[in-house]
Amino acid sequence: MSKESIEDILKEIGSEDVPADVHKIARETSRDFSETLMRPGQHILWSDIMKSRIAKLAAAAVIIVAVALSITIVDKLTPEAYAFEQTLEAVKDVQFMHIVRRDKAGQIEDERWIEIGPDGFQVRYRQDNPPSRLIVEDGETVSVYYKDKNTIVLYDPKDRQYQWIGNLGEWLKELTGQSSIVIEENVDYWGRKAHRVRWLKLNQDCYVDPETKLPIAVGGYEISYEYPPEGTFDVVIPNGVQVVDKRPGAEPTEEPEWLADKLADGKVAGTNFRNARYALAAGQYEEAAELFAKVVEVQHGRNWAWFWLGKAHYELGEYDAAIYEFSKVIDMFADSQMVPHYCNLARGLAYAAKGMKDMARRDLHTALPVMIDALRNIEGATLFDYADDPLYRSLPKDKRPTAQQSLAVMVNRLRIITSQNFGYDPYVSAEENEQAIAAWEEWYENSGEIEFTPDAELVPIPEVVEEAGK
């Protein structure tokens, strides 16, 4: 068959008018669909929606009337519409990132410069946390300047590396791919226009510049892409500063006692953190609590250690301790203008277990919209899954919960905090569960009343792996 004849056939199809009865079928199908799907308070199967009697009849009892009907298709496409692909394209040209976080008074508390290599990983790096610490990596050496101790420690990058996000290329890909949705275009962001984008995995809002298509803010961090001032990535040793060189082959230098303690503490904390996660996963709550407590004693800012310490205390029935530890995490994130919804859920459950209903309701209401949203955007369940399984971070991607499993677990979390049951069934298709998801959304909007139900009927978590990773 020739190319010409195929084009002729395509043109012939393209010039066909849509019969009047087909328009009628379209409208009847549409009406039937709306009536079936939105019928409140009933569980309706996908088979009710698809191939419904009305639709079948409409198709079968068609009266073929040859009416020449002129169809005008209004072009609703707008060339200026924002697409994630534009950001993905724009980030290819990014060589430097400048990241700044300010405190409530507007003072810089964290400033970073990153040079990104073609593989998406950082090549050179600078992190300034005034007034006490300055870290610089020039590609060959990492220097950590403890200003309050007047000491610089030099490392080989293979032994110690500081970074903002490991694989920036991958992160930007996630931010511009299926892990994000555009919430609103051209909103006001501190006096400038930006597109607001939800990064589903972390339930965080990001802002994208409409002109450059580049992210300009994530959580409490502002991002820009200018060239850094000369010398930004130079390792500079100021006069009179003590240098401790820990690079391989360097002349042995005397290590101050505070530094030796700090490094030893860090090493022990790392081991304790790992063992504590395994203990918690194995249900050895006392041991887990003991080990996590040792971690936070020396590393006060380790949020996951605080969180899982709270989980261990919760499982031991020590709700006051759990509430204190979950609160530490929530406060920690408040400084970065972020809400750890998984932690509000955990604290809400602890309050509920103590019978403090109002406090529980307040926390659970904070977590609820994100949980409901995750039923449709399952990436939003990632942090909840991560928080529930201290070994999640060690799992290879193909061993992590599937979307189907995450969804079933999220439904169970919702059943426990709301006492509602909308007939979700993990063993039927997504289409058949659409009605259950719509019912959750409708319930949330119309009532959303929290009712702690620890003995709620739970759905089984499907064993069959339908898709690997998420």
Add this chain to the structure above:
Amino acid sequence: MKYSRRAKLFRQVKADYIDFLASVLWKLTGDRELFTEAMQYSLLGMWRHIEKLNGPKAGAYIYRIALTANSAAWQNRIGRNGEISEAQVSVEKGPDEKVSRSELVGIVRRTIAQLPARQSKAIVMRYFEQQSYEAVADKLNCTEAGARSHVSKAVATLKRKLATLTECEE
């Protein structure tokens, strides 16, 4: 998104695009039963992804929904192996047993449902809606040369697949 907002948006989007969907899906299916099924899949797709249809990018996304729905409807008819039984297609073989024009049209439609997404979009925009290459490029978010390439590849794929199919079915 709140349920009532979702429902309101759905009603609005449905009203905006029902004629567009009817036109595109009819051209893609040419069969009332397939059309009805594709329309139902499209409505479900719109409902499930309504947040993506809220804004100026809606028009681009509606193509994706329509083409996915069309593929699903065809897949239900022809099965995942791509085979179709003679009883299910209105074959009108002529006296010389060669594939008739109407059968060819049916085969072209069925084959479009199996094309890669960008190629099928390019075909729909270029031939079913008679859009310029500039407009196709704009909507596919690529260059004009890229749009020409997608259309050309799609036609070549159709030609190749049709050659095989018509050989088998003749």
